[in-house]
Amino acid sequence: MPISVRLPDDSVREMPDxxxxxxxxxxxxxxxxxxxFAIRVxxxxxxxxxxxxxxxxxxxxxxxxPESLDVVRHSTAHLLAQAxxxxxxxxxxxxxxxxxxxxxxxxxxxxxFTPEDLEAIEAEMRRISEENVPVVREExxxxxxxxxxxxxxxxxxxxxxxxxxxxxxxxxYRQGDFYDLCRGPHxxxxxxxxxxxxxxxxxxxxxxxxxxxQLCRVYGxxxxxxxxxxxxxxxxEEAKARDHRKLGRELGLFSFHPEAPAxxxxxxxxxxxxxxxxxxxxQNYLREGYSEVITPQALxxxxxxxxxxxxxxxxxxxxxxxxxxxxxxxxMNCPTHCLIYGTGKHSYRDLxxxxxxxxxxxxxxxxxxxxxxxxxxxxxxDDAHIYCAPEQMKVEMASFxxxxxxxxxxxxxxxxxxxxSTRPEKxxxxxxxxxxxxxxxxxxxxxxxxxxxxNPGDGAFYGPKIDFSVLDALKRPWQLGTLQxxxxxxxxFGLTYVKPDGSEGTPVMLxxxxxxxxxxxxxxxxxxxxxxxxxxxxxVQAAILPITDRVHDYAKQIQSKAMELGIRVELDLxxxxxxxxxxxxxxxxxxxxLVLGDRExxxxxxxxxxxxxxxxxxxxxxxxxAKIKEEIRVRAR
RNA sequence: GCCCAAAUAGCUCAGUGGCAGAGCGCGUCCUUGGUAAGGACGAGGUCGCCGGUUCAAUCCCGGCUUUGGGCUCCA
Numbered sequence: 187m188p189i190s191v192r193l194p195d196d197s198v199r200e201m202p203d204x205x206x207x208x209x210x211x212x213x214x215x216x217x218x219x220x221x222x223f224a225i226r227v228x229x230x231x232x233x234x235x236x237x238x239x240x241x242x243x244x245x246x247x248x249x250x251x252p253e254s255l256d257v258v259r260h261s262t263a264h265l266l267a268q269a270x271x272x273x274x275x276x277x278x279x280x281x282x283x284x285x286x287x288x289x290x291x292x293x294x295x296x297x298x299f300t301p302e303d304l305e306a307i308e309a310e311m312r313r314i315s316e317e318n319v320p321v322v323r324e325e326x327x328x329x330x331x332x333x334x335x336x337x338x339x340x341x342x343x344x345x346x347x348x349x350x351x352x353x354x355x356x357x358x359y360r361q362g363d364f365y366d367l368c369r370g371p372h373x374x375x376x377x378x379x380x381x382x383x384x385x386x387x388x389x390x391x392x393x394x395x396x397x398x399x400q401l402c403r404v405y406g407x408x409x410x411x412x413x414x415x416x417x418x419x420x421x422x423e424e425a426k427a428r429d430h431r432k433l434g435r436e437l438g439l440f441s442f443h444p445e446a447p448a449x450x451x452x453x454x455x456x457x458x459x460x461x462x463x464x465x466x467x468x469q470n471y472l473r474e475g476y477s478e479v480i481t482p483q484a485l486x487x488x489x490x491x492x493x494x495x496x497x498x499x500x501x502x503x504x505x506x507x508x509x510x511x512x513x514x515x516x517x518m519n520c521p522t523h524c525l526i527y528g529t530g531k532h533s534y535r536d537l538x539x540x541x542x543x544x545x546x547x548x549x550x551x552x553x554x555x556x557x558x559x560x561x562x563x564x565x566x567x568d569d570a571h572i573y574c575a576p577e578q579m580k581v582e583m584a585s586f587x588x589x590x591x592x593x594x595x596x597x598x599x600x601x602x603x604x605x606x607s608t609r610p611e612k613x614x615x616x617x618x619x620x621x622x623x624x625x626x627x628x629x630x631x632x633x634x635x636x637x638x639x640x641n642p643g644d645g646a647f648y649g650p651k652i653d654f655s656v657l658d659a660l661k662r663p664w665q666l667g668t669l670q671x672x673x674x675x676x677x678x679f680g681l682t683y684v685k686p687d688g689s690e691g692t693p694v695m696l697x698x699x700x701x702x703x704x705x706x707x708x709x710x711x712x713x714x715x716x717x718x719x720x721x722x723x724x725x726v727q728a729a730i731l732p733i734t735d736r737v738h739d740y741a742k743q744i745q746s747k748a749m750e751l752g753i754r755v756e757l758d759l760x761x762x763x764x765x766x767x768x769x770x771x772x773x774x775x776x777x778x779x780l781v782l783g784d785r786e787x788x789x790x791x792x793x794x795x796x797x798x799x800x801x802x803x804x805x806x807x808x809x810x811x812a813k814i815k816e817e818i819r820v821r822a823r
Numbered sequence: 824g825c826c827c828a829a830a831u832a833g834c835u836c837a838g839u840g841g842c843a844g845a846g847c848g849c850g851u852c853c854u855u856g857g858u859a860a861g862g863a864c865g866a867g868g869u870c871g872c873c874g875g876u877u878c879a880a881u882c883c884c885g886g887c888u889u890u891g892g893g894c895u896c897c898a
Contacts, residue, residue, distance in 0.1 A: 281895080281897065282898085283896070290896095292895095298827055342898095346897090350898075356898085357898085358898095366898080368898055369898055386892065387827075387893085388827075388894075389826035389827060389892090389893060390826085391825080391894055391895090392895095393895060393897075394895040394897085396824075396825060396894070400826055400894085401826095402826085402827085403894080431890095442889085444889045444890090447888085447890090552825095555824095555894095557891085558891095731858090733855080733857055733858095734855045734856060734857095735855065736855075761852095761853095761855085762856090762860090762861085763855085763857095764858065765856085765857085765858070765859060765860065766859080766861085767858095767859095769858095769859035770859085772859055773859085779858080781857070783857055784857095785857085793857080795858060801858055
């Protein structure tokens with residue numbers, strides 16, 4: 187009985203019964219067979235060698251289809267495992283999934299792999315690729331699989347098989363001397379795997395559980411062509427060159443010291459950036475109707491018991507004792523704002539009340555998880571809490587969305603991702619409250635014309651939330667802003683407002699931040715702009731570079747004029763040639779260089795060089811100052 | 824917290840069981856220059872901290888500290 191399948195161009199092809207994707211591809215053209223990695227059958231990706239079913243829609247997947255890359259990477263992970271088992275027969279295999287930008291495979295090893303081991307493994311992988319070993323799928327019964335992997339001495343695989351849900355098809359893949367439990371699909375033979383590279387090793391726990399065995403994870407990546415692989419490796423290099431920890435040191439922005447682990451020390455230049463960020467937010471707050479408050483650093487634990495932090499957040503808090511009273515450093519500002527709100531009676535006419543706070547926060551992070559500026563133990567948020575009546579939520583949310591998008595655009599973040607997290611299983615409050623809160627968030631997003639995805643059940647126990655992520659210049663996502671609805675804390679603190687009818691209501695509290703942690707934001711910004719800050723943020727906005735010491739006095743005049751105008755300049759009086767001074771200013775990514783020689787001193791001008799555009803020629807001093815002032819005022823990117 | 828790795832001049836890094844090294848940076852001098860590195864000389868170090876082995880430790884061993892890569896994107 188012949189079967190027929192439908193191709194993507196809607197043509198129908200007749201095949202003999204038992205024909206596979208390989209037969210189909212070969213039938214269409216030998217070149218297609220050569221280019222084929224897998225097939226898509228009724229939407230699901232399958233092995234090229236899987237038998238075709240009558241009446242199905244089939245497409246041959248080549249390197250042009252995005253799915254093919256995952257297949258290649260997954261198969262390369264198997265190639266890695268095969269190479270490891272050839273070189274290190276005692277090693278037990280864990281899992282080897284595809285991840286963003288590559289794959290990894292976990293191994294239980296006697297001795298952690300060294301970089302030299304990785305080289306040897308990679309060489310072995312190339313050998314297997316050249317051998318062009320066929321990759322063959324088998325389906326098996328659970329008991330057979332357990333027995334088989336047990337006989338192979340692979341305890342992790344046995345564990346996985348036993349825990350697979352009933353009813354799923356269990357499959358294994360054989361390639362030469364290697365056999366692995368795997369859902370597939372895979373490339374038809376190892377010769378299809380050509381452009382791959384092992385990157386590094388790291389420890390990982392079996393199934394991410396620190397009580398379970400520690401495995402040696404090998405990370406790698408694979409592409410269709412060497413060219414794409416090289417491009418990817420180049421991007422990794424680029425990311426390394428932009429690393430904010432490296433740039434922070436080179437540009438003199440901040441340092442870290444063992445005296446306060448994971449806590450940045452901002453140097454004068456880093457402090458300029460930090461303060462500019464705060465100034466910028468303050469300016470926005472004026473327009474948006476926020477009032478800034480200042481609240482204490484160390485607070486009695488009784489308050490943290492009221493707020494719930496003592497119960498739910500204690501492990502991340504720092505405690506101290508004075509006069510037999512226990513205090514905690516604040517990890518969040520919200521409870522202190524509730525105390526301020528509670529000092530007076532509030533009418534519905536007073537709402538919304540928006541308290542902003544640039545207070546320093548301390549959170550204990552486990553020693554292994556801190557990282558540069560992006561994960562620290564002390565930081566400051568552009569934090570604010572909005573107290574409003576439930577019916578005001580939607581309007582507040584809408585204006586917040588406009589606000590946050592405006593801020594992100596100022597920094598040159600064009601692509602923004604929004605996630606709405608809805609009610610979790612364990613939660614406070616009535617369903618009506620949740621309906622209102624989630625509905626308000628969703629409506630406000632829709633009315634603002636913002637696309638978003640939903641994270642069902644991922645909201646906080648006290649209310650739903652929205653997270654905002656930006657993509658930086660290297661297209662890496664970073665979560666920055668957040669908007670959380672909180673029904674719980676206002677009532678815990680007994681906060682009320684008087685409604686129009688004279689009865690008392692409990693306000694809703696919105697927690698919100700735009701930049702998130704200023705420390706983390708600065709780290710992201712450094713990497714986003716590779717240390718070349720827009721003029722308004724640049725620690726040094728212009729370098730004054732005299733060519734000869736005959737013009738030092740003129741240079742000093744320009745310096746004082748700039749200081750009067752509030753422009754940050756640096757005067758380079760070193761006994762160096764102008765080329766050297768320009769080079770050094772360029773390396774510090776200073777936006778403007780003012781080159782001064784006898785000509786400029788005589789005419790009262792400055793020769794302007796821009797860090798990207800190069801020599802802009804001579805300009806009148808006032809012209810230059812007017813232009814740079816304007817650039818700063820509008821916060822040009 | 825756990826695993827692996829690193830820690831040597833301000834920075835980047837080399838090196839050795841027996842006097843501590845380079846490049847850049849810094850200082851002084853010569854040079855006074857026109858849009859990405861002029862030249863000479865010089866200063867600068869408890870080789871992260873504590874202990875052990877040794878005639879001798881920056882180097883070998885142990886502990887600690889900090890930093891870095893990671894610790895489910897589930898066959």
